[in-house]
Amino acid sequence: MRIRLFAALAALCLSAVAAEARTVRWSASGDPNTMDPHSQNVGTVTMVLQQIYDPLIQRSRTLGLAPGLAVSWEQVEPTRWRFRLREGVRFHEGQTFTAEDVVFSIDRAKQPTSNFGIYVDTIESAVAVDPMTVDVITRVPDPILPNKIASVFMMSRSWSEANGATRPQNTRQREEIHTTRNTNGTGAFRLANREPDVRTVLARHADWWGWREEGTGNVTEIVFRPISSDATRIAALLSGEVDFVLDPPLQDLQRLRSAQGVSVLEGPEVRTIFLGMDQFRPELLYSDVRGRNPLSDLRVRRALYQAIDIQAIQRVTMRGQSMPTGTLFPEQVNGYAREEDVRLPFDAARARALLAEAGYPNGFEITLDCPNNRYINDEQICQAIAGMWSRVGVRTRLNAMPLGPFFAKIQREDTSIYLFGWGVPTLDALYSFQSLLASRAGGQQGDGIWNYGGYSNARMDALISRMRTETGDARQAAIREALNIFREDVPLIPLHHQMIPWAMRSNISIPHMANNQPYFRWAVVN
Amino acid sequence: MRAFFDSDLWWSFTRSRITVASAIVAFICIGGAFMAPLLAPHDPFDLASLQLMDAFTPPIWTAEGNPTYPLGTDDQGRDVLSAIMYGARVSLFVGFAATIFATCVGVLVGLLAGYLGGTADALLMRIADIQLTFPSILVALLVDGIVRAALPREVHDQIALFVVVFAIGISEWPKFARTVRGSTLVERNKEYVLAARVIGLSKAKIMLQHVLPNVLGPVLVIGTLNLALAILAEATLSFLGVGVPPTQPSLGTLIRIGNDFLFSGEWWITIFPGVALIVMVLSVNLLGDWLRDALNPKLR
Numbered sequence: 001m002r003i004r005l006f007a008a009l010a011a012l013c014l015s016a017v018a019a020e021a022r023t024v025r026w027s028a029s030g031d032p033n034t035m036d037p038h039s040q041n042v043g044t045v046t047m048v049l050q051q052i053y054d055p056l057i058q059r060s061r062t063l064g065l066a067p068g069l070a071v072s073w074e075q076v077e078p079t080r081w082r083f084r085l086r087e088g089v090r091f092h093e094g095q096t097f098t099a100e101d102v103v104f105s106i107d108r109a110k111q112p113t114s115n116f117g118i119y120v121d122t123i124e125s126a127v128a129v130d131p132m133t134v135d136v137i138t139r140v141p142d143p144i145l146p147n148k149i150a151s152v153f154m155m156s157r158s159w160s161e162a163n164g165a166t167r168p169q170n171t172r173q174r175e176e177i178h179t180t181r182n183t184n185g186t187g188a189f190r191l192a193n194r195e196p197d198v199r200t201v202l203a204r205h206a207d208w209w210g211w212r213e214e215g216t217g218n219v220t221e222i223v224f225r226p227i228s229s230d231a232t233r234i235a236a237l238l239s240g241e242v243d244f245v246l247d248p249p250l251q252d253l254q255r256l257r258s259a260q261g262v263s264v265l266e267g268p269e270v271r272t273i274f275l276g277m278d279q280f281r282p283e284l285l286y287s288d289v290r291g292r293n294p295l296s297d298l299r300v301r302r303a304l305y306q307a308i309d310i311q312a313i314q315r316v317t318m319r320g321q322s323m324p325t326g327t328l329f330p331e332q333v334n335g336y337a338r339e340e341d342v343r344l345p346f347d348a349a350r351a352r353a354l355l356a357e358a359g360y361p362n363g364f365e366i367t368l369d370c371p372n373n374r375y376i377n378d379e380q381i382c383q384a385i386a387g388m389w390s391r392v393g394v395r396t397r398l399n400a401m402p403l404g405p406f407f408a409k410i411q412r413e414d415t416s417i418y419l420f421g422w423g424v425p426t427l428d429a430l431y432s433f434q435s436l437l438a439s440r441a442g443g444q445q446g447d448g449i450w451n452y453g454g455y456s457n458a459r460m461d462a463l464i465s466r467m468r469t470e471t472g473d474a475r476q477a478a479i480r481e482a483l484n485i486f487r488e489d490v491p492l493i494p495l496h497h498q499m500i501p502w503a504m505r506s507n508i509s510i511p512h513m514a515n516n517q518p519y520f521r522w523a524v525v526n
Numbered sequence: 527m528r529a530f531f532d533s534d535l536w537w538s539f540t541r542s543r544i545t546v547a548s549a550i551v552a553f554i555c556i557g558g559a560f561m562a563p564l565l566a567p568h569d570p571f572d573l574a575s576l577q578l579m580d581a582f583t584p585p586i587w588t589a590e591g592n593p594t595y596p597l598g599t600d601d602q603g604r605d606v607l608s609a610i611m612y613g614a615r616v617s618l619f620v621g622f623a624a625t626i627f628a629t630c631v632g633v634l635v636g637l638l639a640g641y642l643g644g645t646a647d648a649l650l651m652r653i654a655d656i657q658l659t660f661p662s663i664l665v666a667l668l669v670d671g672i673v674r675a676a677l678p679r680e681v682h683d684q685i686a687l688f689v690v691v692f693a694i695g696i697s698e699w700p701k702f703a704r705t706v707r708g709s710t711l712v713e714r715n716k717e718y719v720l721a722a723r724v725i726g727l728s729k730a731k732i733m734l735q736h737v738l739p740n741v742l743g744p745v746l747v748i749g750t751l752n753l754a755l756a757i758l759a760e761a762t763l764s765f766l767g768v769g770v771p772p773t774q775p776s777l778g779t780l781i782r783i784g785n786d787f788l789f790s791g792e793w794w795i796t797i798f799p800g801v802a803l804i805v806m807v808l809s810v811n812l813l814g815d816w817l818r819d820a821l822n823p824k825l826r
Contacts, residue, residue, distance in 0.1 A: 230786040238789075251601075251790035312578040317601070383602050390573035400772070 022525040023221040024508065026518070027233055028246040029373040031197045031226035033404040036179040037153035038108055038168040041115040043271075043423060044374065044403060047246065047517055048224060051202055052092075053153035053185035056083055056102065057146050061215075061511045061522065063332075063427060065146055069097065069154055069186060070134075078141040079124075085132045089209050092183075092190040095156045099128035104157035104166075106136070111167040118435050119148040119426075121446030122468065140469045147426040159184045172411050188521040189222060200224040202520075210521060217510075217523040228373050228402070237262060237503055243525075244510070246518060248503040250319040250377060256503050265512040269500040270332050271423040272325060273375055275368075275385070275493040276436075277301060278416045280454025286367035286397075286416040294364055295417065295453075301490040302344060303354035307392040308385055309346045310495060317380050322496040328432050328486050329422075330497040332514060335429030335479035340487055343494070351392040363393025369418040370398060371406040376498055382419050410452050418452070421498065425515055429479045430467045437482075437491055438464050455491040538820045548812035555806045559614035566608040567594070571773075576603045582787075585794050598794040601787065606794060609780055610802045616776040617803070620690055621757035627695030628756075629749050632702020637733050637741075639703065640710025651707065654700035662697035662755075663762055669693035670768050686771040694759045698752055705748055709741035743821050750814035754807045761803055777803045 032045040037053050039045075058068035070083040089097035106126040109116040122142040127135045138145065160166050163178035183191040188210060189202035202222040210216060225242065227233040230249035236242045238259060248256060248264070256264050277295040278284055284293050294300045310324040326343035329336060355363060366389075370382035379400045386396035401409075410418050424431050439456040440448035447464075448455075463485070466478040486492075500516050510523040530536060539545055558565060569575060580603040583592045591598070597606040639650040657665070673689045674682055682689070713719060714737065722732050763769035764778030772779065777799045784796025 231788055234789055249786065249790075251787055251792070255789055255791075309578065316578050316581045316603075380601055384578050387573040387576040387578065387602065396573065 021220055022218050023223060024219050024244055024520060024523060024525060025223045025225065025242045026244040026246070026520075027225050027227045027236060027242040029226065029228050029230070029233065030403045032200075033407065034169055034171060034180050035183050035191065035194065036165070036169040036177070037155060037183075037185075038105075038111075038114045038116045039171055039179070040407070041118070041151075042403075042407065043516060048200060048202075049153060049183070049185075050187070050517055051189040051222065051520055052183045052187045052191055053155070054187045055150050055152055055154065056085075057150040059150060059425075059513075059515070059517075061513070061519075063514060065150060068150075069102075073146055076135075079138045081136045081138070081142075081145050082129070083134045083136065085134065086209060087132060089186050090207060091156045091159065091186050092205055093156070093159060095158055095184075097154070097156075097186055098131045099134045100131075101154055101157045102126060102134045103128050104160065105152065105154045108155065108160070108167060109152050113170040114168045115171075115449070116152060116168075118431065118446035118449055119151050121434070142468070143471050143475075144426060144428050144430065147428055148431075151425050154186060156184050171408060174408065188216075192221075197226060208521075216521055217525070219520050219523050219525055222520055226373075234503075237505070240505070243508055244502070244504040244518065246502060246516070247376060248501055250321050250501075253319070253321070253501055253503075261506050263504060263506045265502045265504070265510075267500060267512045268323065268330065268332070268514060269423065269498040269516045270330055270425075270427065270514045271375075271421050271498045271500075271516065272327075272329055273322075273378075273381070273419065273421045273495045273498060274328075275304075275495065276410075276415075276418050276420050276453045277304075277492070278413075278453050279491070280456065284366070284416040285414065288365040289360075294358065294360060297358045298490060299354045299358040300360065301493070303351040303358070303392065304389060304394065305344050305490055305493045306347045306354070307351040307388050307394070308493070308495070309388055310343065311346070313381060313384050314496060317377055317384050318496070318499075321376070321499040321501065323499070324496045325494050326487060327483060327494060328436070328492070329424050329429065333424045333427050333429055333432070335476065335483070337480055337483055340480070340483040342487065344490075348388075348392050355393060360393070363395060365395045365397070366416055367397045367399050369406065369409060369415045370400045371403045371419065372400040374403040374406065375419070375421040376500070378419060378421075381495070385419075413452050413454070415452065420450075422450070423515060429482075430464070433460070433464050433467065433479075433482055437486070453491065457485065457489060457491070460485055460489075460491075535820055539816070542816055544812060545816040548809040548816075551805060552809040552813060555614060555802075555809065556618060558611055559618050562608075562611040562615050566605075566611045567596070568605040568608040570604045570609045570612055570775075578603050582792055584792075585798075597798050600784065600795045601792075606798050609775065610777065610799050613775050613777045613780050613799060614802060614806065616687075616770055616774050617757050617760055617778070617806070620687065620694065620760040620770065620776065621753050623691040624694035624698065624756040624760070625749055625753045627691060628698035628752065629702055629745060631695070632699040633706050633738070633741075633745060635699065636703040636706025637710055637738065640707040641714055641729065641733050641737060647707070650703070654703050657697070657700045660697075662694075663759060665697035666690075666693040666759060666763055667766075667768065669696060670763065674768075683771045683773070686769075687774065690760060690763060690769050693763070694756050697759075698756065701748055701752065702745060705744050706741050709744060710737055713737050713740050747814060747818040747821060750817055751811065754810040754814065757803070757807055757810070777806075 030044045032048045034040050037049050054069050056068055056070040057065050060066040069086050071086050073083045076082045103126045106120055109120045122138040122140055124137045124139045129135050165177050165179040169175050169177045169180050181194055188205055188208045190205045192203040193201040204220040233245055234252045237245050256262050279296045281293055314322050314324050325341055327341040368382055368386055370379055372379040382398050386398045389396045434447055435450045437455055437460055438447040439461050440451055463478045463482040467475055507526045510518055580599050581601050583595050583599040584590050585598045586596045595605045599605055635650050639647040670689060670693050722736050760769055761778030764776045765782045769778060770776045780799035781796050787795050
């Protein structure tokens, strides 16, 4: 009898353990190149850090705004936003979360080495009113501040000071500081083990404030493993070695949809793929043209644009999983105008004529820099474009590399022309214009922070500052005009908006997000 | 020439049908590869000639096949047959160059160790022993990794082909050195060597003019077999993405790229380069086997 009791007890314990451990083994092609929350404003980094760190305001399942570490916020004066903080929140290493940490985190995001300046550019200062209240004072009235704050992660002041990480890691200089490999957030998961490029293990933070809320999931552990080879990543999913693939290769979707035990979630992403061009140097770094910069000539930019057969790329390279575009952001973003979403038509003969007109009848040579594990089929897109340009006489050398060295390279402006993708976490046009097209010199923090082509247009700058302060119809009109300039001036060559299929074992359910972020706090493993 | 056709070697060659067949196949492979710019239907390196809309065309004998592309096209519309011919060129170049390099180093070390004996012998052979304990692919990976870390990317891309040759060659030389040393130990006490020594010839002269020609038989056999191994080693390195630069795709590179499309049903992109590699390595290997048997007096 006693033995049977023990056996029953043991079985009970075992089943309890089995029910408790809900591990999601997750894979994607690229690995985050840092764990510092303010150093790289890059989706690949955010997809891991958003599991660990919380912002004041978080994104809901429909990408709306929802209380995060702040329970409420209001614009008490035109230039003053007041945030009431959540009580009883602790960091993973035990520190209590207070207004001091908010002030510190916002200041940290404003540092010169930060890549998140775009989100805090209008902020004059953050002031702790009392331990549970913070006032954010802006230089100008900023109507979309909450949308921006929703992307700024909160760190512990005492932890950062104790570990010498009071400013973000400088990735441009390949610096390594404590936060490159260590984290201390308030989020749903804590970093249990980090081996760059090999394995990142996150464990459920049982004391997370949000677990009490409705609709949260049951994941206890996340094991992230980057697998850069498409075939290997899919083989791992099909064989049950991984449970969730963020970026399944497009060519395998057909097979995945019909595979047993695997499901595919599909939807559009708020991300636009384009080509950036060096337009500020008197001479290109990687070209055979001497003494002048062909890309600063609008005719050459249009020629390169019109040489691209986007329909072929959409049909063959993307297998239908993209939306070709002629504008800067997709329709989910405030300010989108369908009339401005018109591409220059594909016309190789016109492209050749434009090149001849600009003084390059025999074309020229150029190197296209391209990531090979950041965007969907990025290298293949670049190869296709290199072929199309070569056909109109622009002999293109392709330089494809992993995202780590790629970002470091373009952030040093060590490029002539590059493939890039831009997501809009704030879902507002200003974010794209300000980061990608504002002049950097003399501008505010965040202006032109990803404008590596050095595009500069006074009219565009004026419109951007109007977007920053004006509201209502006047603001929409400014966006509209800026979109028109974008179309006329071709500062970037737009390609398409991405579609993002996610593939997973059928026992996992997780809301599909248009910002391509898997929020494992909402994932359920059956 | 007549002497060659009268020789035992030629007789044993014509007697073996497999050998004749593999010689013909090897000849076609090598000929096709070296004449690629003349024979290939397309130039896979000419970006301007690629048509994206022709991408993923299956081989000619399937329903959607296109006669312009006998073995189909890859994801960029590149002709698979032409890519294989150009790829085989790179593979064979690396194979031959690495084997010649390994032979030169190995023969020299073997001669010195065998003829000089004593400390030189002990030292050189211990180095060879140490080298033999490492799998050759590991040595090749190591060399490649060190060069990659030491040189900037641009420089590395330019010399990558020679790095691969060096990496494979350096991992293969002990086999040659061991064999040559063994033969040299036998030859050095023969009367013609003693005679040469008595008339006061220098050591270098004896080694190169008298001993060397008599130890080359086995070297030829190992060299042929090693050629097949070197081609495979290069394909392995390129398959792992550390071999030749992507601008000069070898067969291994083609197999790796095609691998991404294996699950989606576009099998021809990876299978045909794979078949080409197997056929090439097998034919060279069979020739090497025959050569070994033909030159072995015990089997006559």
